[in-house]
Amino acid sequence: MSATTLAPDRPSIPWPWLTRGGRFSWTRMLVLVSAIAPGLVLLWLLGSGQMGAEPWKAAAKESGTWAIRFLLISLAVTPLRHVANWPQALTFRRMLGLVALGYAVLHLLMYAGHMAWDLPEIASEILLRFYLTLGFLVLLGLVVLGVTSTDGWQARLGRRWKALHRAVYALAAAGIFHQFLQAKSRADGAVLMAGVFLFLMAWRALPGRWRASPLALAGLAVLAAAGAAGVEFAWYALSSNLPAARILAANLDPGAGLRPAQLTLVLGLAVAVLPWLARLRWPGRAARAR
Numbered sequence: 001m002s003a004t005t006l007a008p009d010r011p012s013i014p015w016p017w018l019t020r021g022g023r024f025s026w027t028r029m030l031v032l033v034s035a036i037a038p039g040l041v042l043l044w045l046l047g048s049g050q051m052g053a054e055p056w057k058a059a060a061k062e063s064g065t066w067a068i069r070f071l072l073i074s075l076a077v078t079p080l081r082h083v084a085n086w087p088q089a090l091t092f093r094r095m096l097g098l099v100a101l102g103y104a105v106l107h108l109l110m111y112a113g114h115m116a117w118d119l120p121e122i123a124s125e126i127l128l129r130f131y132l133t134l135g136f137l138v139l140l141g142l143v144v145l146g147v148t149s150t151d152g153w154q155a156r157l158g159r160r161w162k163a164l165h166r167a168v169y170a171l172a173a174a175g176i177f178h179q180f181l182q183a184k185s186r187a188d189g190a191v192l193m194a195g196v197f198l199f200l201m202a203w204r205a206l207p208g209r210w211r212a213s214p215l216a217l218a219g220l221a222v223l224a225a226a227g228a229a230g231v232e233f234a235w236y237a238l239s240s241n242l243p244a245a246r247i248l249a250a251n252l253d254p255g256a257g258l259r260p261a262q263l264t265l266v267l268g269l270a271v272a273v274l275p276w277l278a279r280l281r282w283p284g285r286a287a288r289a290r
């Protein structure tokens, strides 16, 4: 859902598996199939009665999780382009953003199923419960970005298009807050998403020459992990009676299992290795980029 250049030979129907030149692309097809596979599996499990005692509720949780994951994956495309020296990554950004929107719509449908399709009740819940109102606003924002993600809208909006599409950062933050609010005292998933979001936003604040530096990326990983631990501490201290200080200390206890802040660190360090891998994979290209 972001800037792409206009191409004169754009196919009339921009099927996601076609390149801008209208050619079939196996890579695009693979990305598309991998992105929608969890949704298809989810629908199959729901349809075959394998989603537990409260199938719609479980499906709502699962689809919401995929919505936020794909929103963050779409935000990871620009960093990936630089870190892995992979310009082609940018051509997947719109598709991945639209996949996030698709999962968010599925999430609302699953919630509606959980509420027995009682539309007046669903509307009143969305109006009355803050976390649902917030989720609804995020969904509306994603719809606006999805609709205006086409070349036509990009040309029509001109410079305002970029400003509008920067709203995706606020939408991701609000989506994560929605996740925290519904998670209450089981916020591991939300803390991990917050850590990943912090990493992606902090990367954008890096000076250009450090954006593919393994050392700077490792530093970011440590910062994002510390940020995730801080967010987790603040969340439990402010919203629950749980011992927030002990939860914070568990991040330094190897016996406490993998904490979300630690997972943020692991993911960040994995990203820090990518520039080296890219140099091994594309030595010529890496040398040109330097």
Ligand code: HEM
Pocket: 057, 060, 061, 062, 064, 065, 066, 067, 068, 071, 104, 107, 108, 111, 126, 132, 134, 135, 136, 137, 138, 139, 175, 178, 179, 182, 183, 189
């Ligand atoms: C009309 C809009 C929305 C409604 C009514 C809604 C409703 C809900 C509900 C009821 C839950 C709790 C599920 C449960 O535990 O029973 C939930 C969780 C969640 N929602 Fe939403 N939501 C909306 C929009 C969104 C959007 C736009 C996103 C992300 C972009 C999102 C991401 C999530 C996530 C990540 C969870 C946590 C799932 C988990 O527990 O693992 N939601 N939402």
